[in-house]
Amino acid sequence: MKKKMMHDVFLCLGSNMGDRKVNLEGALSEFESRGAGKVTAVSPFYKTSPVDYTDQAWFLNGAARIETTLSPRELLAELKQIESDMGRDQGGVRFGPRPIDLDIIFYDDLIYEDEALTIPHPRMDKRAFVLTPLCAIDSEIIHPEINRNLGELLQEIDDASQEVELYQKG
Numbered sequence: 092m093k094k095k096m097m098h099d100v101f102l103c104l105g106s107n108m109g110d111r112k113v114n115l116e117g118a119l120s121e122f123e124s125r126g127a128g129k130v131t132a133v134s135p136f137y138k139t140s141p142v143d144y145t146d147q148a149w150f151l152n153g154a155a156r157i158e159t160t161l162s163p164r165e166l167l168a169e170l171k172q173i174e175s176d177m178g179r180d181q182g183g184v185r186f187g188p189r190p191i192d193l194d195i196i197f198y199d200d201l202i203y204e205d206e207a208l209t210i211p212h213p214r215m216d217k218r219a220f221v222l223t224p225l226c227a228i229d230s231e232i233i234h235p236e237i238n239r240n241l242g243e244l245l246q247e248i249d250d251a252s253q254e255v256e257l258y259q260k261g
Contacts, residue, residue: 095160098199100128101232102155102170103212103221105139105192111151112136112258114191118173119155127169128159134224140254142218147188151258154196154224163198167208170195196221200235211236216244219253 106114119130134154141147159166170193177191196212203210215221216234222245225232230242237244 097158097160099197100157100159100166100195100199101197101225101228102157103152103192103194103196103215103224104155105150105152105194105220106190107141107148107150108188108190114177115151115153118177118191118193121173121176122157122169125169125173127161127166128157130155130157132156132228134227136258137220137223137255138258139220139223139256142220142253150220152220152224152255154221154228156228163195163201163203163208163210164205166195166198194221196225197232197235200233202235217248217250219245219248219250219255222248223255 104115104118115136119133122128123130132155136151136153139150139152141150161169174191174193179189179191194212195208195210196215198210201210211234212221216237222241226241226245230240232241233239234241234244
């Protein structure tokens with residue numbers, strides 16, 4: 092029997108509805124309990140200002156490194172099912188409020204695009220709310236299209252409207 096290949100994947104997680112921290116932790120727990128893979132690292136969580144659609148509550152964002160045997164499309168389907176099970180309305184306002192958002196940022200060193208999925212995630216190199224938690228896991232990760240590490244990309248973001256601060260419950 093052929094052994095399935097293990098893939099190294101980075102996800103970004105976000106929530107701005109309900110108990111945001113519980114939502115992020117619950118999504119990761121659900122991912123593992125479904126047998127979709129193993130979470131190997133989780134960043135601290137960060138309070139972040141909304142981007143694009145700004146008339147909404149601040150987000151709590153984080154990143155996770157996972158190992159999975161799922162293909163990119165299988166992984167996307169699993170993440171969308173978790174979002175749905177956690178109450179996300181896929182027909183809502185684009186970039187609007189949501190209890191959970193799970194995005195594939197990197198999948199090995201894959202560069203991939205179809206009608207439903209783009210890897211690396213588009214615009215991630217311009218988003219402090221994505222780069223900050225990813226850098227907390229590993230700032231030396233090389234973006235396979237840009238061929239630069241995430242720490243360098245984060246330093247180049249000069250958009251003052253993108254506020255990111257370490258989440259301290261209390």
